[in-house]
Amino acid sequence: LVLVLSSRLLQAVCINAVRGNPDSVIAAIDHFCQNQEWAMNVGDEKGAILDSVVMETSPSTVLELGTYCGYSAVRIMRLLPPATRFITLEMNPDYAAVARQVIQHAGLQDKVCLVEGKSADLIPKMADMFGIRTFDFVFFDHWKDCYLPDIRLLEDCGLLDQGSVVLADNVLCPGAPEYLDYVRSSLRFSSRFYRSHLEYTRVLDGLESRTQTGPGSHCGR
Numbered sequence: 001l002v003l004v005l006s007s008r009l010l011q012a013v014c015i016n017a018v019r020g021n022p023d024s025v026i027a028a029i030d031h032f033c034q035n036q037e038w039a040m041n042v043g044d045e046k047g048a049i050l051d052s053v054v055m056e057t058s059p060s061t062v063l064e065l066g067t068y069c070g071y072s073a074v075r076i077m078r079l080l081p082p083a084t085r086f087i088t089l090e091m092n093p094d095y096a097a098v099a100r101q102v103i104q105h106a107g108l109q110d111k112v113c114l115v116e117g118k119s120a121d122l123i124p125k126m127a128d129m130f131g132i133r134t135f136d137f138v139f140f141d142h143w144k145d146c147y148l149p150d151i152r153l154l155e156d157c158g159l160l161d162q163g164s165v166v167l168a169d170n171v172l173c174p175g176a177p178e179y180l181d182y183v184r185s186s187l188r189f190s191s192r193f194y195r196s197h198l199e200y201t202r203v204l205d206g207l208e209s210r211t212q213t214g215p216g217s218h219c220g221r
């Protein structure tokens with residue numbers, strides 16, 4: 001049976017990770033990507049930065065764009081207290097299926113709300129579908145040319161408010177130049193670059209966080 005990469009990654013989790021133990025799932029994926037096959041998970045170096053920003057924000061509502069195999073979903077959910085809402089969006093049904101199983105192996109299936117579909121279509125429905133007014137923390141790790149349209153969409157839908165943190169992966173590699181210009185240009189936000197490396201390599205990369213300082217755009221109207 002020919003397995004695609006995401007299935008081989010899931011197989012590595014099933015074989016090497018302890019069921020119900022998120023840290024062992026994270027370690028199994030990192031070991032697989034470091035020693036067998038590279039995959040585009042945020043990885044352990046940038047993952048530690050992600051962890052620190054999540055803990056610093058201590059969010060009540062979290063949104064992730066681009067679940068892929070569920071690595072960052074497990075990283076984030078393992079840090080969240082029980083009452084926290086975590087929603088992750090994935091447009092590819094095959095990746096969504098793998099992610100569900102990775103998340104289940106970590107024992108976090110009751111905490112996750114994995115919605116299959118495109119962020120452009122789902123973001124405008126967040127309020128109606130989930131009764132979410134604003135997101136305290138958003139992690140961008142989907143197609144890089146969608147970062148800018150999607151942060152604008154989140155603002156236009158009034159889903160970001162004072163104190164909301166948007167953390168974006170890969171702002172150097174593959175890069176998101178228009179997004180960087182946007183988040184670094186406005187006075188209404190404070191942005192910070194976390195220098196790091198492309199997952200499982202020595203290539204330079206980093207994360208950019210943007211915190212809304214002024215009131216949410218919908219209040220300002």
Ligand SMILES: O=C(NC/C=C/[C@H]1O[C@@H](n2cnc3c(NCCO)ncnc32)[C@H](O)[C@@H]1O)c1cc(-c2ccc(F)cc2)cc(O)c1O
Nearest residue numbers: 040066068089090091092095118119120141142143146174
């Ligand atoms: O391309 C990268 N990530 C993309 C992630 C895509 C995942 O997210 C899903 N997705 C995409 N757009 C949407 C969407 N919305 C889209 C419009 O609504 N709504 C919902 N789900 C979406 C896809 O189905 C995938 O599951 C990347 C590359 C490198 C890289 C670096 C160096 C290299 F040499 C090679 C590769 C390193 C990284 O860390 C990377 O994240």
Ligand SMILES: [Mg+2]
Nearest residue numbers: 042141169170
């Ligand atoms: Mg990434």
